[in-house]
Amino acid sequence: MKKYIYTIAALLLFHTNLFSQARYVFIDFKDGQKPALQNDVSYSEKVVSGAIKTKLGKMGYKGKESKGFDVYRGVTLPELGAGTYDLYFKVDRKSKKEKDISTVTMLISRGNEVYITEAEDSQTINNAKSFLDNLFVSAAAYSLDQEIASQLDAVNKAEKKYKNLIDDADDLQKRKRKIEQQIEDNLKDQKNQQAEIEKQKQFLETLKARKK
Secondary structure (H helix, E strand, O other): HHHHHHHHHHHHHOHHOOOOOEEEEEEEEEEEEEEEEEEEEEOHHHHHHHHHHHHHHHOOOOEEEOOOEEEEEEEEEOOOOOOOOOEEEEEEEOOOOOOOEEEEEEEEEEEOOOOOOOOOHHHHHHHHHHHHHHHHHHHHHHHHHHHHHHHHHHHHHHHHHHHHHHHEEEEEEHHHHHHHHHHHHHHHHHHHHHHHHHHHHHHHHHEEEEOO
């Protein structure tokens, strides 16, 4: 476990300069401009999306897709404070060239699609910025978990193939022993048949001699 934590810490230090601080923005969503937060995370869309789903999933929340966003309703997230919110997440590749950097967009609503603004609740917005800034740690952990799972799958496949080879070898050995026995029996049959041929030839000569 300590080794795992050290690995995550090392990844975090390595990527410190590769991700930016979260920013407060306005985006076009549904019927107009909505207050949101964005941050760039130095991992692919798949990894970042997976990290968000895993984090909230472990807390018992399941997102539902709406207008390109994954929406989690009735969420109590300690990082944001004591309130209950509807959280909207969207993860996009930052650019065509930067496939391993994702832009995360987050909207926070108290319900009924009333989105929190910085002017109205700066504390929650600042907490949300910190949450997005720390999202890299979750992405790093998720990415490592995926690599471990992938490698474990590779090991399991290799072990299964090895077991199959052992089973095949056992079958081949059995077939080999059977063939060797068949060869031995065949050689005995050949010898017996040669003796039978000589016996029949001798009997033939005996019959021919009776004609003289």
